[in-house]
């Protein structure tokens with residue numbers, strides 16, 4: 466016997482206040498008693514002329530996909546496209562950021578290159594593939610924001626989610642004929658057959674509660690509460706005892722004020738007159754340079770001393786004076802430009818004069834006596850001498866046999 470159920474709807478959503486289902490027929494639904502019977506029925510429906518059908522069971526049944534002749538899911542392809550989108554966006558993003566918008570010289574490496582972009586590209590690939598697949602599934606396959614389905618609230622659905630197995634053949638199928646389908650399902654051994662109707666004639670026009678003011682308000686409320694909670698935890702709670710043990714220590718941060726000292730500076734200079742271990746006090750500190758002419762460089766002229774001087778010069782002096790002492794440093798324009806060291810003045814300087822300037826500074830150039838040890842200062846002096854010499858090479862500086870091609874060594 467055909468049992469025709471026109472179901473009552475238990476509040477599917479607020480705007481849908483229909484007591485009877487007034488829509489057209491959605492499907493014929495058949496219940497089966499055992500997993501075996503549904504399996505064989507599925508096989509037969511799979512072989513039949515009907516293609517718009519579905520099987521519902523309370524738990525997964527092995528081999529059902531094959532019995533139903535389901536085609537492989539298209540989800541993999543969708544995910545692949547999203548992943549591809551992720552790579553492309555990542556590469557465009559990095560290309561724009563480090564290649565065009567914010568070019569940084571890092572050890573002379575190219576601004577944009579593939580190998581360092583790989584981690585970011587990988588991350589975005591995974592992110593895009595995962596998130597967009599979920600969103601796509603919800604909105605395209607599951608048809609959000611539509612949140613109801615004709616099978617909802619039917620006796621059929623209640624049974625197949627507890628103790629029965631079911632097949633529905635949808636009216637959308639081009640071979641659908643209510644009576645023929647019913648006969649067919651009965652011949653497969655169904656214990657109970659029902660007709661399922663749509664809620665209304667025009668389901669697409671039903672407003673869904675997703676855009677309901679209460680629902681949106683709830684979402685906004687959750688967002689605000691989460692934000693406030695996060696703010697309080699990250700900015701207040703972790704700075705209260707006992708969570709502040711690590712941050713709240715008795716120390717002064719670099720470059721900060723301190724009320725402890727009279728002058729208000731947190732960073733302190735060594736006590737006046739301090740001589741560090743292994744160094745000696747410079748007795749001409751603050752005195753005119755005419756007195757230092759006779760100081761002589763105690764260091765030998767060796768490769769090691771030059772290497773040391775070069776390293777210290779490039780660390781402490783090149784930022785203003787430039788790598789070759791020409792006053793064309795990378796700070797050019799941001800600090801008063803120093804004069805070139807290749808001047809007559811410096812050429813006539815004794816070693817002691819240069820040493821004196823490193824210790825005392827000169828006008829806007831600060832003293833470097835605290836940063837550079839006496840030996841290193843003398844090494845720098847040697848190196849500056851070498852710099853001066855290198856920029857003023859004479860023809861007979863070339864060892865015999867190494868003259869520039871086509872030129873006689875004039876000074877020979």
Ligand code: HEC
Nearest residue numbers: 781782785801802803804810819822823827828829830833
């Ligand atoms: C913060 C930038 C800066 C740094 C770093 C710096 N200098 Fe200077 N230096 C200057 C400026 C500016 C002058 C010119 C000062 C003046 O107006 O008399 C100068 C002048 C000099 C002079 C005298 C030049 C002249 O013709 O009067 C010598 C020599 C010198 N510096 C050596 C050094 C050495 C050696 C170092 C490294 C230990 C060094 N400077 C580090 C900025 C700097």
